[in-house]
Amino acid sequence: MSAPPPTVLQVLPALGAGGVERGTLEIARALVEAGGRALVASAGGPLVAALEAAGARHIALPLDRKNPAALLAGAASLSRLIKEEGVRIVHARSRFPAWSALMAARATGTHFVTTYHGTYNEDFPGKRLYNSVMSRGERVIAISEHIAALVRERHGIGPDRLRVIPRGVDPARFDPAAVDPARVEALRRAWGLPANRPVVLLPGRLTRWKGQVVLLRAVSLMPEPRPLVVLAGDAQGREAYRAELQTLAAGIEVRFPGPVEDMPAALLLADLVIHASTDAEAFGRTVIEAQAMGRPVIASDLGGPRETVEDGVTGWRVPPGDPRALAGALARALSLPKEARAAMARASRAAVLARYTTRAMQEATLAVYRELT
Known part of the structure; x- marks a missing residue:
């Protein structure tokens, strides 16, 4: 020993x-x-x-x-x-x-x-x-x-x-099977999310380099009906930036729930999880948290996510700061057949359990x- x-x-x-x-x-x-x-x-x-x-x-x-x-x-x-x-x-x-x-x-x-x-x-x-x-x-x-x-x-x-x-990440906490559906439903009601709309979640504090602007511009390029966007993170006093995001969100349904305590439940609410950072992340823990929960991830192709997201297997990588490329990836991901989505969920969680x-x-x-x- x-x-x-x-x-x-x-x-x-x-x-x-x-x-x-x-x-x-x-x-x-x-x-x-x-x-x-x-x-x-x-x-x-x-x-x-x-x-x-x-x-x-x-x-x-x-x-x-x-x-x-x-x-x-x-x-x-x-x-x-x-x-x-x-x-x-x-x-x-x-x-x-x-x-x-x-x-x-x-x-x-x-x-x-x-x-x-x-x-x-x-x-x-x-x-x-x-x-x-x-x-x-x-x-x-x-x-x-x-x-x-x-x-x-x-x-x-x-x-x-x-x-x-x-x-x-803690694979016991970030485990889809361990999350009581009541927790997910409570968040859905608190955020006012309809049950029949695709939800795209970007977890991260509200700061420009995290790419909230890129995501909103990407969604604005998509045809109707557009997915509902949740920008989950603390503004940390950046109220001018939050106001800018609200202006950009014209024509898009967006929620700003602030900091999220129950991130496993929040991830289960999402059809897609987005990492849109325009600067290189040292690692990007939200990516592996999403993968542990079996959520498809679209990530900026720079920094740590290059190591954690295997393109087409455990998610997708797109050029950073490119709304058009992100819009295309969003459309492809949201149209993914149920069987392919399930296979990606299994591969994502397995990769986290093996390394992260x-x-x-x-x-x-x-x-x-x-x-x-």
Whole structure:
């Protein structure tokens, strides 16, 4: 049997509801289940309760502040925490607090691991240096082959340090057979969806690069009767963008339900799930969530979905930012015979179970920790 993992301290700005934060919670839970100790330092947030319920410990530190004084104070606080708690590995998940974590790890002789979660733009001088902290781990975890290629190109990281660990979903939660039909019907009523209309769902916060504009323009090119569109995501204060979307939706039935708590039920409501991002996604977890639920997916042909969507088998890929191409794919997908749709659903879920589960992600990450101890 493998030895229990060591005490691991994960470091990030705050514990909100995003993918980085959920990944932090999932790894903390895996550490505890494997007999290790899981510490998380952040400024707090809505996931703290779930983290502590999983048996991990949260340490509140103002790691969401971005200034030189905060960087030095963060390094000092993390150094004390490492010594007091016997931390063996510091795992940094976000750039600014990663600099504090790197300083603390070096000061205490502690192993340092990073997860490279995004493409991290380089739009002004010095940005590559700033981003480079995420490449300075003894092990650098890339969340997709797309990100691994970027890390190799930008930072020259070789296979001795680079590990590709894709994001994962819980196949028990995202399982069509596990969703009570009453949950689906409750969402249908709440969103005012008629039972006899095809529903196209784009899950993702309301921000331009997520491609809501592309989808609405694509649907506007389709003949009547057009599918009903659900843009499920938080505007996060972008009310001008939401108003723009509502203007573009003239002649299209669109719902804006905001953030969705019961995503498995929402996915079952959809005839098609759309990923229309115009910038490359580091991974794109909503794609594999849809596939786990047996929903056909149309995805932009760039970034992480190139790895998770096998064109014509587990979904379709279209050129990013091309409403006409997306309109054609929508029409083809919605006309798919029932038998072909069922075959795609089986292939999609099988692909997720084979490669993209939470458990696979957890086990691969624990294996990285064990490499260092």
